Amino acid sequence: MCGIIGYVGKKGALDIILEGLTQLEYRGYDSAGVAILYGDKIKIAKRSGKIKDLISFIKDKTDLEDGRLGIGHSRWATHGAPTNINAHPHTDCSRNFAIVHNGIIENFDVIKNQLIKEGHTFKSETDTEVVAHLIEKYYKGDLGKAVLRTVKDLKGSFALGVISKYEPSRLIGFRRESPLIVGIGDSEKFIASDIPAILKYTKDVIYLDNDEMVDLTKDRVTVFSIDGKKLSKKIDKIKWSLSSAQKSGFPHFMLKEIFEQPEVLRQIISVFIKDSRVGLKDVTLIDPKAFSNIVILACGTAYHAGLVGKYIIERFTRIPVSVDVSSEFRYRDPVINKNTLVIAISQSGETADTLAAVKEARQRGAKVLSICNVIGSSLTRISDNVLYTYAGPEISVASTKAYIAQLGVLYLLAFYIGREKGLIKQKLAMELINEFKKLPDTLKAILAKKDFIRQIATKHLHYGSFLYLGRNLNYPTAMEGALKLKEISYIPAEGYPAGEMKHGPIALIDEYRAVVCIVPDSILYEKMISNIQEICARHGKVIIVTTEGHRDLERFTKEVIYVPKTNDIFSPIVSIIPLQLLAYYIAVEKGCDVDQPRNLAKSVTVE
Numbered sequence: 135m136c137g138i139i140g141y142v143g144k145k146g147a148l149d150i151i152l153e154g155l156t157q158l159e160y161r162g163y164d165s166a167g168v169a170i171l172y173g174d175k176i177k178i179a180k181r182s183g184k185i186k187d188l189i190s191f192i193k194d195k196t197d198l199e200d201g202r203l204g205i206g207h208s209r210w211a212t213h214g215a216p217t218n219i220n221a222h223p224h225t226d227c228s229r230n231f232a233i234v235h236n237g238i239i240e241n242f243d244v245i246k247n248q249l250i251k252e253g254h255t256f257k258s259e260t261d262t263e264v265v266a267h268l269i270e271k272y273y274k275g276d277l278g279k280a281v282l283r284t285v286k287d288l289k290g291s292f293a294l295g296v297i298s299k300y301e302p303s304r305l306i307g308f309r310r311e312s313p314l315i316v317g318i319g320d321s322e323k324f325i326a327s328d329i330p331a332i333l334k335y336t337k338d339v340i341y342l343d344n345d346e347m348v349d350l351t352k353d354r355v356t357v358f359s360i361d362g363k364k365l366s367k368k369i370d371k372i373k374w375s376l377s378s379a380q381k382s383g384f385p386h387f388m389l390k391e392i393f394e395q396p397e398v399l400r401q402i403i404s405v406f407i408k409d410s411r412v413g414l415k416d417v418t419l420i421d422p423k424a425f426s427n428i429v430i431l432a433c434g435t436a437y438h439a440g441l442v443g444k445y446i447i448e449r450f451t452r453i454p455v456s457v458d459v460s461s462e463f464r465y466r467d468p469v470i471n472k473n474t475l476v477i478a479i480s481q482s483g484e485t486a487d488t489l490a491a492v493k494e495a496r497q498r499g500a501k502v503l504s505i506c507n508v509i510g511s512s513l514t515r516i517s518d519n520v521l522y523t524y525a526g527p528e529i530s531v532a533s534t535k536a537y538i539a540q541l542g543v544l545y546l547l548a549f550y551i552g553r554e555k556g557l558i559k560q561k562l563a564m565e566l567i568n569e570f571k572k573l574p575d576t577l578k579a580i581l582a583k584k585d586f587i588r589q590i591a592t593k594h595l596h597y598g599s600f601l602y603l604g605r606n607l608n609y610p611t612a613m614e615g616a617l618k619l620k621e622i623s624y625i626p627a628e629g630y631p632a633g634e635m636k637h638g639p640i641a642l643i644d645e646y647r648a649v650v651c652i653v654p655d656s657i658l659y660e661k662m663i664s665n666i667q668e669i670c671a672r673h674g675k676v677i678i679v680t681t682e683g684h685r686d687l688e689r690f691t692k693e694v695i696y697v698p699k700t701n702d703i704f705s706p707i708v709s710i711i712p713l714q715l716l717a718y719y720i721a722v723e724k725g726c727d728v729d730q731p732r733n734l735a736k737s738v739t740v741e
Contacts, residue, residue: 137208140295142305143322147204154331163208164216169223169232170201180221205295207234214259224263226270235262237292237312305350309342316340323350337372341510388530396574402542412550425475432479435533441610443544450552460487464494472499481536483511591719597648603632604652615713622721643674654705655681
């Protein structure tokens, strides 16, 4: 992990690669580097830290500027600390080959020991370096053949970018379980981990599938299978612009993406709601009579969306739903079969654990419907059907608008299945859809309270930990709110079902802890009041998110964030917005790197 960019063409490679790395910063990284072919030598510059540190280091290296072939990488450490030596690119013994790599080589230690016995010398602690030495070992005058021979020795998930001084006009890429795309420009070609890296230069891309190699010159694109057979690949056109992946005047991508959420819901409404009905007829997989249970697979924020989905789907369809953390699913011998519908949720569509879980589910006969934001991603290609979230690029590592988009699609999916089964009558269906259509304006009204929420954030910087409490539909909301806070502010936080507070967490409550209570206007309102009273009796500092009109809550605290009244069914969509803003402003006031929190990556492409 975590970002790859490669270029071959008629322009200077260095500036293009550095620009590409900058556009990939959102994926998370702790070091970066470039390798440029200059004359008959591969010149390498790499540094731990940020891209700006790398740029500062190489600004006087004029011998890099004229190269027309190069690769770059931003690394998220897996094997070896984030140091200059461990940063990519890596080379063979004689620096004739340079490679960049995302993913993990699982059998690298066995390969490394064998290569050392054969006389190879290693400089880094990484698993990556073995790839460069294997290419050196197998090179017989054809770089592509050497790469194809090398990958047959490798176990794990990886994407590779490779150049050689022996073939100065050739760029090789290979993909196995880790994303890699090909960009096609006029007399220039690219490889990259993600679209933003190359969007400034081209909108024409090819999505590589597993165990495919691309062989590029400035004028030619050839894709091969791992067995060396030429493949015919479709060229896709990217429909969004680079400007949509830029800050547009906001101080951080995260804040921009929080404020984009009303438009995300409007987009979902325009795509999926036709004549006041949910239109999913093109998703032929969803025959309510064809399956007896649903299993939702996801990680992180997407997992929390799946938990909300469980409540909604079971309520309106009466189909039993279980929700699994993807990384646990395939290790517990799950009970699924051909009558199971698996719903896999992933923003990027490249989440390694979710991909592995989906493959396990398919092997056991289940049908897979994916909810994903990225067209052409790995998840969408191994699913039977896809519901896209249409959220646009999400750059901040901490997910916000992708979560709202996932929730929106899950709600409409539940309404659709319930209507098809005859469980949602026409009157109720109209009421639900009409209320759903109001949500964009509801979210805008909440966002207008940002200054008040920032004031609350400023008052709570000194608290050592936070407890988030919610009930029913908003237990997952509490979990997601806590996740946002710890992701970007590094303050310990935990989301808990409020009814379980007395079964342990109440022991934590004192004047040094803050407790965020989600108290929508619902049948559980009085239950939440009881929890708040218990917290106040123990001097806990309470922040409340509640529905407009409940002024009685101000007897417990002045920190009450009011949200517009809506059907309680939609309270998870409404209640999460203040929690996103609270986490954001606490992190900003603490001086944290909001968009690129330490140790985190946007797309987790390794287990």
